[in-house]
Amino acid sequence: MIDIRFPDGRTKAYEAGVTPEMIAGDISSGLKKKTVAAFVDGALYDRNRPIEQSATIELITQDQEEAFEVLNHSTAHLMAQAVRRIYGDALFGVGPPIEEGFYYDIATEATIRQEDLPAIEAMMRQIVQEKIEMYREELTREEALKRFEGDAYKTELILELPEDEPISIYTQGEFVDLCRGGHIGNTGHIKHFKLLSVAGAYWRGKSENTMLQRIYGTSWFSREALENHLAVLEDRKARDHRKLGKELKIFELNQEAGQGLALWLPNGYTIRKVLEDYVYNLERRAGYKHVSTPVLGTKKLYEISGHFAHYQENMFPLMSRDGEEFVLRPMSCPHHMIIYKSELRSYRDLPLRLAEIVIMHRYEASGALSGLERVRAMTLTDSHIFVRKDQIKEEALAAYKLILQAISDLGLKIDYVELALRDNEKGKFHDNDQLWDEAEAMLKALLVEENIEHREVKGEAAFYGPKIDIQVRTAMNHVITMSTVQLDFLLPERFDLTYIGQDGEKHRPVVIHRGLISTWERLMSILLEQYKGAFPTWLAPVQVKVLPVNIDSHRAYADALNERFLDEDFRSELDARPEKLGYRIREAQTLKIPYQIVIGDQEVADQTVTYRRYGEKAQTTVPLEDFVALMHQVIRDKS
Ligand SMILES: [Zn+2]
Ligand SMILES: [Zn+2]
Numbered sequence: 001m002i003d004i005r006f007p008d009g010r011t012k013a014y015e016a017g018v019t020p021e022m023i024a025g026d027i028s029s030g031l032k033k034k035t036v037a038a039f040v041d042g043a044l045y046d047r048n049r050p051i052e053q054s055a056t057i058e059l060i061t062q063d064q065e066e067a068f069e070v071l072n073h074s075t076a077h078l079m080a081q082a083v084r085r086i087y088g089d090a091l092f093g094v095g096p097p098i099e100e101g102f103y104y105d106i107a108t109e110a111t112i113r114q115e116d117l118p119a120i121e122a123m124m125r126q127i128v129q130e131k132i133e134m135y136r137e138e139l140t141r142e143e144a145l146k147r148f149e150g151d152a153y154k155t156e157l158i159l160e161l162p163e164d165e166p167i168s169i170y171t172q173g174e175f176v177d178l179c180r181g182g183h184i185g186n187t188g189h190i191k192h193f194k195l196l197s198v199a200g201a202y203w204r205g206k207s208e209n210t211m212l213q214r215i216y217g218t219s220w221f222s223r224e225a226l227e228n229h230l231a232v233l234e235d236r237k238a239r240d241h242r243k244l245g246k247e248l249k250i251f252e253l254n255q256e257a258g259q260g261l262a263l264w265l266p267n268g269y270t271i272r273k274v275l276e277d278y279v280y281n282l283e284r285r286a287g288y289k290h291v292s293t294p295v296l297g298t299k300k301l302y303e304i305s306g307h308f309a310h311y312q313e314n315m316f317p318l319m320s321r322d323g324e325e326f327v328l329r330p331m332s333c334p335h336h337m338i339i340y341k342s343e344l345r346s347y348r349d350l351p352l353r354l355a356e357i358v359i360m361h362r363y364e365a366s367g368a369l370s371g372l373e374r375v376r377a378m379t380l381t382d383s384h385i386f387v388r389k390d391q392i393k394e395e396a397l398a399a400y401k402l403i404l405q406a407i408s409d410l411g412l413k414i415d416y417v418e419l420a421l422r423d424n425e426k427g428k429f430h431d432n433d434q435l436w437d438e439a440e441a442m443l444k445a446l447l448v449e450e451n452i453e454h455r456e457v458k459g460e461a462a463f464y465g466p467k468i469d470i471q472v473r474t475a476m477n478h479v480i481t482m483s484t485v486q487l488d489f490l491l492p493e494r495f496d497l498t499y500i501g502q503d504g505e506k507h508r509p510v511v512i513h514r515g516l517i518s519t520w521e522r523l524m525s526i527l528l529e530q531y532k533g534a535f536p537t538w539l540a541p542v543q544v545k546v547l548p549v550n551i552d553s554h555r556a557y558a559d560a561l562n563e564r565f566l567d568e569d570f571r572s573e574l575d576a577r578p579e580k581l582g583y584r585i586r587e588a589q590t591l592k593i594p595y596q597i598v599i600g601d602q603e604v605a606d607q608t609v610t611y612r613r614y615g616e617k618a619q620t621t622v623p624l625e626d627f628v629a630l631m632h633q634v635i636r637d638k639s
Contacts, residue, residue, distance in 0.1 A: 003054040017050040021185060024059055035059050036067040036184055044070075047185030049136050062221045072102035074184040075124075075193050075219035077134065080104050081175040082123035083215075087112075092177070093153050093203055093212050100229070100477070101218030105201050107153065112213050117195040120215070124193065131188035132173040136181060138166035147176065153203065154178045192226040193219035196233070207367065239475050241528035242371040248533050248541075248591060250524065251372060260369040260376035262521055267541035270571065271527075272379075272520050274539055276357055279381050279406070279516060286402055288355040288383060293335035295359050299325040301334040304494050310463050314362045328361040333513060336384040337495040340509075345499040347388060350509060351395050355383040371525055378519040385512040386497070392510055393446050396468070396485050399514045400452075403470055403483040406517045409638050410527065411536065412482070415473035417452055419443060421466050423459035430464050430490045439487045440466045462513075464490035475529040480522070486513040534592040534614055538635045544572040545588040549600040551576045557604045561597065561624070570631055589614070595631070 001013045004023060014023065020038035024031045038045045039058040044066070045051070060066050076095035083090045083106055093105030106112065112120075139147065141158060144167040148154040157178060161167055170179050172187065184190060195217040203209035220226040237243075245251050250268035257263055264272060280290065299318055302308040307315075307330060316328045329335070336354045345352070358380045368374055387395045407414060421440050422429040429436070443466050447454050454468070461467060467486035471479050488511040491497075498506040517523055527535065537543050546562045548554035555576055565572035575584045581598070588596050596612045598619075603610055609627040612619045622630070 002051065004051070005054075005056040007056075007058050014051075016052050019048045019050055019185075020045055020057065020059060021047045023057060031059070031061070034061040034063075036062060036064075036189075037070045037182055044180075044182035046134065046136060046181055046183040047189070048133065048183075049181065049185075067221075069097040070182050070184055071190065071221065072097040072217075072219045073182060074134070074187075075190050075217060076102040076104045077170065077172060077175075077177055077179070077183065078124050078127055078187050078190055078193075079120065079195070079215060079217060080106075080177060081127055081132075081172055081187075082120050083108075083112075084175055085123055085127075086120060091151050091153050093201075094157075101196070101216060103201075103214050103216045105203070105212040105214045107203075107210065107212050112198050112215065114198060117198065117215070121193075121195050124190075127173070127187050128190055129188075130173070131186055133186050134170050134172045134183050136168055136170055138168050141167060143167075144169065144178070148178065190219060192221065192223050193217055194226060194230060207365075236476050236529075239529040239532050240371075241373070241525040244528045244533040245372065245524075248528075250528065250541075253371070258376070259366050260364060260374070262372055262375055262377070268524065270541040271524065271535065271539050275517075275520065275523070278409070279357070282402065282406060283353075283355045283383070283516075286353070286398065287351075288353040290355050291336070291339055292356060293332060293339070293358075295329055295361065296326050297329045297334060299327055301338070302327055302329075305334040305337070305491060306463065306494060307331065307334070314364075316361055316363050330360055330362045332356055332358040332360065332380075332382050333384060333491060333511075334495070337491055337497060337511075340384075340386055340497055341495065345386075345509070347499055347501050347507070350386060350388050350499060351391050352386040353383060353395075354386070355381075358382040372521040373525045375519075375521045378521045380519045381516040383514040383516065385514060386492075386509045387512060388499070388501075388507070389510060392442050392487065392512070396443065396487070396512055397446055397450060399485045399512060400446075400450075400468065400470075403485070403514075403516060407470070407472065407482060410517065410523075411638075412472050412526065412530065414482075415471045415479055417447070417454040418460070418469040418471055418481075419447060419454050419456045419466070420460035420462075420469055421456060421458050422461045425459065428459075428463065429461060432489070435489045436466070439489060443468060443485075443487060462486050462488070464488045467513075472526070474526050475532075480518070480526070482518050482526075484513070484515045487511075488513055535594075536639055537594040537631070538638045540592075540594050541571065542573050542591065542593050543570050543631070543635075544595045544597060545593045546572060546574045546597045546599065547581065547584050547588070548574075548576055549581050549598060551578060554599045554601075554604055557607075558599045561599065561609065564624070564628070565631075568628055568631070570635075594634075597627075 002016050003011050004014055005011045020035060024035035035047060037047050037060045040051055041055045080092050080095060087108040087110050090106050090108040095104030141163055144158050145155060147169060158167060168181055170177050195215055197216045199214050200211045201214040203212055218229060220229060248267060249265045251265055252263040311330060315330050319326045339354060360380060361377050364374055364376055385395050422436055465487040467484050469481045470483040472482040473479050491511050492508050497509055499509055501507045544565050546558050548558035558574055558576060562572050562574040592614055594614050598610050607624055608621050609624050610619050610621040
């Protein structure tokens with residue numbers, strides 16, 4: 001007999017070889033149904049894995065996050081078995097659970113297409129019907145290699161496992177797979193799944209390796225949960241910024257112009273200009289000074305800053321002319337350091353907040369490029385704040401608050417705040433423990449004092465100092481770093497920055513690098529997806545569309561309205577093309593223009609405006625002056 005201890009401290013004796021499933025069943029049949037796997041002495045156990053020694057147990061039930069992973073990972077095995085039955089030669093790479101499902105990488109002669117997925121799903125359902133148990137075995141390395149003889153992928157994985165530890169394999173009917181474990185025990189427990197897509201993926205993510213075929217899928221505990229998730233995926237498709245960017249004429253990506261080099265179309269540029277003005281004014285009111293510096297810089301500049309040593313693989317190659325070497329800048333920090341040095345600074349001049357809308361270039365592998373999300377030329381709302389040590393906290397906090405303001409004005413939400421610290425890895429971080437300790441303590445204190453909930457992550461700091469990253473979850477469920485506040489004691493040293501203190505001596509300032517709302521490119525992709533292209537009025541490229549019912553008799557009043565709106569600084573357009581009204585309305589609708597104004601006899605006679613808000617059915621008729629006031633209000637409120 002063995003003793004099983006439960007989380008509440010209770011202990012019960014069982015026969016050795018008892019499984020989590022049996023223990024759950026012993027407590028209640030409801031619990032047995034809901035149990036997916038268990039932690040046994042902290043290790044993840046399959047639902048049906050025998051427990052041979054006394055241990056503590058924590059059952060994993062369907063409502064826990066780990067349960068979703070176990071289910072999805074088990075579904076990956078189920079899919080692999082189905083794929084093997086259909087494509088006899090199929091070998092498998094890795095098949096982990098991911099945030100919203102699973103994938104498995106497959107090597108087979110045949111090309112698996114999207115339209116082949118239903119047949120694989122049908123085979124999976126058959127295997128579910130067969131209720132096949134998934135048995136665990138532990139082998140020595142020799143035995144494992146023998147079992148997977150001829151399977152180059154699993155052989156490679158086995159050779160990387162510790163030599164002296166047992167290697168676990170799982171037998172599921174005629175199918176055997178190498179795996180650490182954490183399964184639902186029987187294919188009969190997998191019920192609500194869907195295969196979603198197939199894509200190419202290099203073995204182990206390296207482009208010099210074989211290209212495998214990766215099938216993505218998702219698996220849930222109820223039909224309802226699966227259907228909800230599929231509805232979310234449908235909605236996301238409609239939000240895809242690449243699709244919307246094309247439909248709404250925001251940007252163009254073109255091979256001839258260059259991969260990852262976005263061209264902003266008139267509608268896109270208008271939004272960008274509004275954002276630029278917004279950021280400029282926000283920063284100006286917060287005491288920032290704006291500068292402008294070139295996209296080219298000398299190699300020397302980036303050698304001094306350390307970017308050339310630490311960041312070179314992300315930079316485009318060197319250019320040389322007349323014995324001088326240049327780089328396309330990947331960031332603006334060095335230029336701003338030089339501006340700081342352009343005059344003698346005193347303690348009274350600090351803080352000095354330099355801001356710039358910075359065009360920069362970073363080399364991204366062509367495979368990593370994705371719409372506006374990952375590009376090679378980008379524009380950052382950048383700033384460098386030069387402070388005395390006693391000003392760090394106040395200035396970092398002010399920068400943080402400015403970020404909050406911008407994120408909220410854009411209608412976005414913070415997912416979480418991350419405090420990125422160094423770890424012990426040598427060479428990765430600037431080597432000065434005292435400076436690091438000080439800087440890390442300051443940012444920590446700031447977050448604690450201000451009651452800012454955050455996660456600490458070791459090893460994620462910049463090479464020059466710790467940082468606060470503001471993470472936003474996009475409508476596509478991607479978590480991205482939107483904004484950042486970084487402390488830097490290193491660049492001031494490298495560039496030998498000084499100020500004259502109250503004591504008449506030279507002192508070193510500290511630099512705070514601050515990214516406000518990511519790059520215009522990244523931000524545009526997020527906003528398109530967030531608003532499904534229906535931008536709030538203050539951002540919309542065209543805010544008002546004036547449509548005369550009759551392009552002759554209503555034209556004069558429509559013209560006058562359009563003129564008036566332009567004078568009020570509204571982005572207004574008149575559509576008096578010789579097309580049917582219905583056609584012109586539908587087009588304004590497709591372009592998601594916030595306010596459509598239709599002008600007929602009544603409006604001309606009464607000097608009124610009849611408008612319809614995008615997304616609403618109701619039409620409202622108001623005096624012209626009321627409409628003008630309404631527009632100003634809506635734009636001011638950023639709604
Ligand atoms: Zn597994
Ligand atoms: Zn910087």
